[in-house]
Amino acid sequence: VFFIKNKRTTPIFIIKLSKLIRRVPQTQSKRHLIQEQLSKHSSGFKGEQSLDYFYRYLPKDQIHYLHGIRILHDGYYFQMDTILITPSFIIILEIKHLAGHLYFDDRFSQLIRTFEGRRESFSNPIEQVKRQSYHLTKILNQYKFNSVPIESLVIMTHPSAIIEASPLYKEATEKVIKSSSLQQKFLNLSQKYPLEILEQKQIKKLTKLLTKLNSAYNPDVCELFQINKNELVNGVFCPICDFSIMKYIWGNWRCLTCKTSSKTAHITALQDYAYLISTKITNRESMSYLNLESSNQTNHLLRSLNLPYTGNRKSRHYHLDSLLEKEH
Numbered sequence: 001v002f003f004i005k006n007k008r009t010t011p012i013f014i015i016k017l018s019k020l021i022r023r024v025p026q027t028q029s030k031r032h033l034i035q036e037q038l039s040k041h042s043s044g045f046k047g048e049q050s051l052d053y054f055y056r057y058l059p060k061d062q063i064h065y066l067h068g069i070r071i072l073h074d075g076y077y078f079q080m081d082t083i084l085i086t087p088s089f090i091i092i093l094e095i096k097h098l099a100g101h102l103y104f105d106d107r108f109s110q111l112i113r114t115f116e117g118r119r120e121s122f123s124n125p126i127e128q129v130k131r132q133s134y135h136l137t138k139i140l141n142q143y144k145f146n147s148v149p150i151e152s153l154v155i156m157t158h159p160s161a162i163i164e165a166s167p168l169y170k171e172a173t174e175k176v177i178k179s180s181s182l183q184q185k186f187l188n189l190s191q192k193y194p195l196e197i198l199e200q201k202q203i204k205k206l207t208k209l210l211t212k213l214n215s216a217y218n219p220d221v222c223e224l225f226q227i228n229k230n231e232l233v234n235g236v237f238c239p240i241c242d243f244s245i246m247k248y249i250w251g252n253w254r255c256l257t258c259k260t261s262s263k264t265a266h267i268t269a270l271q272d273y274a275y276l277i278s279t280k281i282t283n284r285e286s287m288s289y290l291n292l293e294s295s296n297q298t299n300h301l302l303r304s305l306n307l308p309y310t311g312n313r314k315s316r317h318y319h320l321d322s323l324l325e326k327e328h
């Protein structure tokens, strides 16, 4: 049976935003902008995760899933939330996790949401997914893949969403579905495209190619929000009570609030440093960032992590990349 595991990792942008919000001072006026972006992206990710439940009802041995593929094409990046590759056709999913009343308006190509007494306009996901399909087609041609039909769907994952469309908006009826209709839609497409075009070997090649072309959205978030890196809160956060800064006493990190002690709490702090400030750090920088009292103490902690380093004793830079979670 041909089956490659459907794996999904938290997007690095979400990881960075959640680390940034912890280390930006309460007084920083941009906090709400960061929080807004974090909520928006987390909710989108939640929508994508919620689909796993419905993927279980699709034929396991025929589909290869790719998540969050972002590719540079014609000078711009285009991002596809999820791609389903089968031997007979490919489906691009644009996933929207929006609650409320959602109205697809073709006349002005917009999605209008009414929620908690507020009306908001979003760019039309049907047009979005059609553009993605255009770019993906070009890429498949460029790399000489057999011309396999590419379908695109907009999936509304929020269970309480109410979906409507302007009466003559045919594409909305064809392309927009709720999660629970995915199974039926897949069945319809399987009947529409009975011919097997891609051999298993080619599917493997194609997923390899798309994974290689993929380049995750990974900006310097301090630059993005124009926050000075010197402003960020230093220190080692307590893993239990979350917001207290721990003190290093006799080889242990101690939380004076909840009395937790840890030998490894500095690792998370150094990960934060790598995600937010720099993937390289000196002894001096570590000492001030971790709120340590002596250079020897710092040296001892850094050396115990067995990090690769460059430079000689005085100007040694430790490389933090190996502390970051893999597979972004």
Ligand SMILES: [Zn+2]
Pocket: 238, 239, 240, 241, 242, 244, 255, 256, 257, 258, 259, 260
């Ligand atoms: Zn604590």
